[in-house]
Amino acid sequence: MALFSVPTPVTTILLDIEGTTTPITFVKAEKDSHIDGFVPIPSAISDNETENMIQAVVDNVYWQMSLDRKTTALKQLQGHMWRSAYITGQLKGEVYEDVVPSIRQWRELGFKLYIYSSGSVEAQKLLFGYSIEGNLLKLLDGHFDTTVGHKVESKSYRNIADSIRCSPENILFLTDVVKEAFAAEKAGLHVAVVMRPGNDALTDEDKSSYCCITSFHQINFPSENN
Numbered sequence: 001m002a003l004f005s006v007p008t009p010v011t012t013i014l015l016d017i018e019g020t021t022t023p024i025t026f027v028k029a030e031k032d033s034h035i036d037g038f039v040p041i042p043s044a045i046s047d048n049e050t051e052n053m054i055q056a057v058v059d060n061v062y063w064q065m066s067l068d069r070k071t072t073a074l075k076q077l078q079g080h081m082w083r084s085a086y087i088t089g090q091l092k093g094e095v096y097e098d099v100v101p102s103i104r105q106w107r108e109l110g111f112k113l114y115i116y117s118s119g120s121v122e123a124q125k126l127l128f129g130y131s132i133e134g135n136l137l138k139l140l141d142g143h144f145d146t147t148v149g150h151k152v153e154s155k156s157y158r159n160i161a162d163s164i165r166c167s168p169e170n171i172l173f174l175t176d177v178v179k180e181a182f183a184a185e186k187a188g189l190h191v192a193v194v195m196r197p198g199n200d201a202l203t204d205e206d207k208s209s210y211c212c213i214t215s216f217h218q219i220n221f222p223s224e225n226n
């Protein structure tokens with residue numbers, strides 16, 4: 001197993017969610033038409049304007065979800081919608097099996113841990129608060145979403161560094177998306193790209209440009225001396 005050695009100045013780890021801590025399939029809405037009992041939305045439009053408007057909004061939300069768009073408005077809406085499903089126990093946040101033991105170990109080693117995801121802070125707190133591994137919020141020092149800036153813009157990473165009063169070179173960002181890794185690196189952060197089953201395939205150029213890992217267990221810290 002190839003190891004990724006964390007550079008010595010790193011004190012803080014910034015984690016992406018989808019494709020990094022959590023399978024993409026957990027976030028991405030599936031089409032329901034293949035499911036037994038599927039109830040299609042009628043295509044006929046009634047004369048009632050309010051209903052038409054509601055329907056247009058619903059259609060637009062479905063369209064955005066089908067494209068897995070990362071707009072702040074969509075992500076805020078998803079957070080609100082998921083709340084009751086989490087609270088009633090119908091939904092539990094998925095995390096890969098290596099995530100919890102790793103982040104526990106990182107905290108024991110003294111690292112600070114933050115989340116930066118396109119998912120709203122509300123949705124992040126639900127996912128980790130009601131996860132298949134129980135309430136993980138106490139393992140996290142804070143959360144950032146796209147209200148701090150888009151994930152492919154370097155400025156967002158500088159904003160996060162400023163907000164947690166940390167120099168960019170003290171932060172390691174783990175993400176599945178190369179454009180995000182590029183933006184973070186440009187801001188001065190250290191990065192590693194996470195390859196999980198179902199993630200978009202990386203090109204050979206991506207693989208040679210970035211340290212790539214398939215599990216958090218491949219992350220090795222200076223204090224581990226191995």
Ligand SMILES: CSCCC(=O)C(=O)COP(=O)(O)O
Pocket residue numbers: 016017018019027070075078116117118119120123124125127151
């Ligand atoms: C926070 S739970 C839902 C995550 C989500 O909606 C999403 O789009 C995740 O994208 P990420 O930036 O974590 O890859």
Ligand SMILES: [Mg+2]
Pocket residue numbers: 016017018019020175176177
């Ligand atoms: Mg991601």
